[in-house]
Amino acid sequence: MPTPTLDPTQLTREQVLRALRQMDREGPRMPLSTVYDLVYRGRRYAPRAVAKLAYQLATGQPEAAWPLPAGAATNRVLEQLDFTIATKRPTLANSPLDGDVAAQQAMQELYTGRESARGASARSRLPVSSAQPAAEVQEPAAPYAPPAAPYDQAAARQELFISDDRLEAALAALRRRRNLILQGPPGTGKTFLARRLAWLQQGTTDMRRTELVQFHPSYSYEDFVQGFRPDAQGTFRLQDGVLPGFCRRAAQDPEQPYFLLIDELNRGNLSRIFGELLLLLEADKRGPAHAVRLPYSPADAPRFFVPENVFVIGTMNLADRSLAPLDYALRRRFAFVETVPEFGLPLHRLLAAQGVPAAVIERLTQRLSALNHTITDDPDLGPAFQIGHSYFCAPPAEPAAADAWLTLILEQEIAPLLDEYWLDQPARASAQKKKLLAR
16 A cells, blocks of 8 residues: 555645545444544534544545654644544533533534534424524634734734833843733733733744633633533533633743733623632742642542643733722732833824824824823822823724724723713813813
8 A cells, every 4th residue: 555645734624624525424423433533514523533534535545544643743733633632521510411412422412514414314303394404514724813913022022002111121021930910000001911921922823722711700610720611411511611621722832932812801800700820829839740620620530730830921001990900819929010001102103104193193192191190190090090092093994084982992992981080070061071081
């Protein structure tokens, strides 16, 4: 038999889809794997079996052996083609069902793809009024993440409103602590900066190694780490949240940095959300040696740990009066970097490069700088309530529309904020709005 010449990493998504369609036609499908499943349209497949068949179809050699081992090596090839690889969920103690296989079988009733004998049989049991043909679900044709491009200090300098020294200090804090919080007034580009720090650290805009979540008052440990949630049949089952899956991906790729971005970090109940992460976040508590058992997990389930190549970047709005300050146990696990409004030369250059007239730029920078001085000097407000520059970073394409653009932002976005700031001092709010909007 001739040796296949195809590099296994050169498989295409269409070749894998061909393999999945053939497995569906030939049925029953190959047995599920013991550790990982490829999940596609509600069905589960053994990743290595799928890869092997796709490889045979691509090479035209039905007896060709898949050259990569099962597990991380094979999974990585499939994940790069935007297929979902799921780790087996543990079977609940004292349950008569194997949770994964039972769920996989039940999901067949939900599959809305090509007609099959099993599907037809299931529909024949439905009432006549509900036995309608279902539309076939289509996956997006385009990849989920945009193509990656190189990213370095020069690229960052074109986008960010902070000096090289402050940028290098933020990167140094991230490397030292592995956990960083960007804090400052609203509109100072904290989330924008968080992404760019991740890109700088990995040297590329590749978003496959970055996970973004946003905390809010309803966010919980069960959403972030692990808990009981209903499945498609309404049965509560133990399911992982965002964090364990992200950490598994990072652990399978230890040579590359992975970034967890947490937007609006302090809007959630952090002690309740983080749980064991309060211990495992520390830079010297990473890796399998510090693994802990998760409270919901069975006694024989694998212990959980945060890999050494995981970096956490949070953003924190200091102006929200409804939020409690971070407790000291969590605070000491992060480095903190301040972000500030920038109405000086960087914003001036950005607007000028996009054709905004000099008179409009002068009006914007002078009035917002004066307003921020007033807000900073107010004992009931302070620096955390300043107006950020991100309101003004997307001017219109036509220079002639710039003056009206600025006026609308001041009237519709900044002025209502001033009414909120000086809710119990309407005369002061009115005076500041008059200064801001004067022609």
